[in-house]
Structures are given as structure tokens and as C-alpha cells.
Amino acid sequence: MFPLDDLSGLTDQFTQDPARLIGIPFALVGAVLMSLGAxxxxxxxxxxxxSSGREAASGLNFAQLKALLQRPSWVIGTVMLALAIVFQLSALAFSPLILVQPLGAIALVITSVLNARIAKITLNRRSVVAIVACVAGVALFVTTAAIVGVDRPVTSTALIVILVAMVAVLAIFAVVFAVTRSRAKAIFYIVAAGCIYGFVATLAKVIxxxxxxxxxxxxxxxxxxGLIAGTALGAYFVQNAYASGPPDLVIAGLTVIDPLVAVAVGIIVLREAANAPLWAIFSFVIAGTVAIWGVFQLARHHPQAKP
Structure with missing residues (x-):
């Protein structure tokens, strides 16, 4: 049975402390900046x-990376994404995760509509269904985590485990990229960046x-x-993803996989949901499956998806 007492308790917290709602406008501004930056x-x-005359889908070379720094649109986008991170962190400083984290998925909706207008395309039915699945899955996953999760101090042992796991993840994606870069697709770059940024978010909170x-x-x-290394490699994969697919697909991967990985680290390593009831376990599995299914469906059926 769904824990209505937990939900009423959360409602009481917001009623008794209206200051917790301050994070909402910060989260919304962050979502808009993220979509525009992308x-x-x-x-x-x-x-x-x-302009370089070379396909970047197989990996941006040094000359192309240098050229990005001289491209005003890319620089403006980077500044917007940096500001989006600042606003998102500010939102979490005022409001709990359950309230502001699902709002980040609004960036996917905004980016999808904006990109459709700029590229003069019409999102097909399967793409719309995929976007809805991404947003709904993330919202359910994070909400469940907020209800049953318990904040625990990050011990030195747990932190070492997180660092080792992150190094392993970085090494795996780097090796896979080196071996398959000539035939890598957008979904690889998106999954890689999302997983890496999930660890980056965890490390940022710990630091x-x-x-x-x-x-x-x-x-x-x-x-x-580790934060610097993860941010650099994740950013490189994101730029390759832009060269391989539409921006709304990239945002879908980041707004879905990033929080799923970050919450999963909290559940598995920090045992923040060690006492979670059976319904919560089913909710995690269903929500995560739906959200990830949405990302792969968007990669497959988006009108701008490359074969």
C-alpha cells in the first residue's frame, strides 16, 4: 500500500516552512538555461x-575542439549551461530533492519544442511518447527516493568505494570509445555522459x-x-553527442541517466534506502525502466536521429 502518511508528512513540511518553495523558481530558470544552452x-x-569538412560523430579532434572555443554560439551555450548548474545547486540549497529534481526534466520538454521549431520539424507520436516516458519515469524515481530515502553521512570507506567505481566507469567508457569510435552512435555518448555526470553530481555534493x-x-x-576528470570526459562525450544527434536527445539522456545514477549510488553505496519497503523497490525498477526505455525510444524514433 502506498505510504499516504509519508506524503502527508512531506505536505506538512512545505506548509510549515514556505521557504522550501523558494527553490522552485531557481529550478525552473535552471531548466530554461539548460535547454537554451544545449x-x-x-x-x-x-x-x-x-566548416572542418570532417565528421565529428566519431570523435571531435583537437582542431575541432579549439574551433569550438572560437564559435560564439558554442561559448554562449557553455555559459548558459554553467549558469544552469548554479541555479540548480541554488534550488537544492533551498528546497528538497523531491520538489526540484523532477522540474529539471522540464528542460527536455522545452528543448524538444524549441528544437522542433528551429529545425522546422514535427515530432512524431513515438518521440512524444518517449519524452513523456522520460519525464514521468524520472519524476516517479526521484519521488520514491525522496519518500523512502534517509540521509546518511558519507564515510571515508564509502567515499573510496565511490571513487573506485567512478574510475572504473571512466576507464570502461574511455576504452569502449577508443575501440568503437569510428562507429559510435549518439546513444553511446549520451549514456556515457549521463553515467559519468551521475558520479560527478555525487562527488560535488560530497566535496x-x-x-x-x-x-x-x-x-x-x-x-x-575525480570531479575535474569526470567533468572533462563527460563534456567531451556531450559534444560528440551533439554531432551525432539532436539536442533534445542529449538533454533526455542527461536529465534521465544522470539523476538515476546519482540516486543509485546513494541507494547502493550509501544505503540511503536500506529500509525501503517492497513497494519502493518495485517503484524504483518500474520508474527506471520506463525512463531509460524513453531515452532509447527517442534515440530510435526522433525525426533527426541518424541511422
Missing amino acids: QFQHRGVVKVES LSRVSHGNVGWLTILCIV
Whole structure:
């Protein structure tokens, strides 16, 4: 049976502390900036690919990466995405995860509509169904995590496990990319970037917590190194994804896979849902499956999807 008492408790929290609602406008602004930034970055990558005369889908080379820095549209998009991160972090500072995290999926809807108008295309029925699946799946997954999850302190042992897992993930995707880059598709870049950014989000939260408590030791420095490495490789995969597919597909992957991985790390490593009831386990499985299915369906049926 669904825990109505938990939901009423959350409602009471918002009623008694209206300040928790302050995060909503921050999250909405962040979603808009993310969608606009993705559109500008996509335009920059496409123009660089066209002017260089070389397909970037198999991996941007150094000359193309350098050219991106000289492309105004790409620079503007990068600034917008940086601001989107600032607004999203600000939203989490004021409001709980259950309230603001699902709002990030609005970026997918905005990007889909915006890209359809700019590219002068009409999203087909399967694409619309896929987008709805992505948004609904993420909302259900994060809501379930917020209801049954319990914040636990990140021990040094748990942090080492997270770092080792992240290194393994980075190594796996780097090797797979090196072996299959000539035939890599947009979905590979999107899944890779989403998984990597899920770990990056976890490390960012840990670093902020440890620094605020004056705990700046060798483990915190390793976290910062991992954060920088993950951000760099994830950003590279995102740019390749722009060269391989439409921007709304890229945003779909990031707004779905990123939070799923971040929450999964909390559940598996930090045991934040160790006492979760059976209904929550089923909810996690169903929501995650629906959201990921939506990403793959969008990659397959989007009007701009490359064969």
C-alpha cells in the first residue's frame, strides 16, 4: 500500500516552512538555461563540423575542439549551461530533492519544442511518447527516493568505494570509445555522459559537505581530481553527442541517466534506502525502466536521429 502518511508528512513540511518553495523558481530558470544552452552548443558543434569538412560523430579532434572555443554560439551555450548548474545547486540549497529534481526534466520538454521549431520539424507520436516516458519515469524515481530515502553521512570507506567505481566507469567508457569510435552512435555518448555526470553530481555534493566542515584532506583532494576528470570526459562525450544527434536527445539522456545514477549510488553505496519497503523497490525498477526505455525510444524514433 502506498505510504499516504509519508506524503502527508512531506505536505506538512512545505506548509510549515514556505521557504522550501523558494527553490522552485531557481529550478525552473535552471531548466530554461539548460535547454537554451544545449541548443546553442549543438549549433556550434554542427557549424564546426561543417566548416572542418570532417565528421565529428566519431570523435571531435583537437582542431575541432579549439574551433569550438572560437564559435560564439558554442561559448554562449557553455555559459548558459554553467549558469544552469548554479541555479540548480541554488534550488537544492533551498528546497528538497523531491520538489526540484523532477522540474529539471522540464528542460527536455522545452528543448524538444524549441528544437522542433528551429529545425522546422514535427515530432512524431513515438518521440512524444518517449519524452513523456522520460519525464514521468524520472519524476516517479526521484519521488520514491525522496519518500523512502534517509540521509546518511558519507564515510571515508564509502567515499573510496565511490571513487573506485567512478574510475572504473571512466576507464570502461574511455576504452569502449577508443575501440568503437569510428562507429559510435549518439546513444553511446549520451549514456556515457549521463553515467559519468551521475558520479560527478555525487562527488560535488560530497566535496561541498566536506569543505563546509573544514575536512580538506587527501581524500577530498582525490574527489576534486575525480570531479575535474569526470567533468572533462563527460563534456567531451556531450559534444560528440551533439554531432551525432539532436539536442533534445542529449538533454533526455542527461536529465534521465544522470539523476538515476546519482540516486543509485546513494541507494547502493550509501544505503540511503536500506529500509525501503517492497513497494519502493518495485517503484524504483518500474520508474527506471520506463525512463531509460524513453531515452532509447527517442534515440530510435526522433525525426533527426541518424541511422
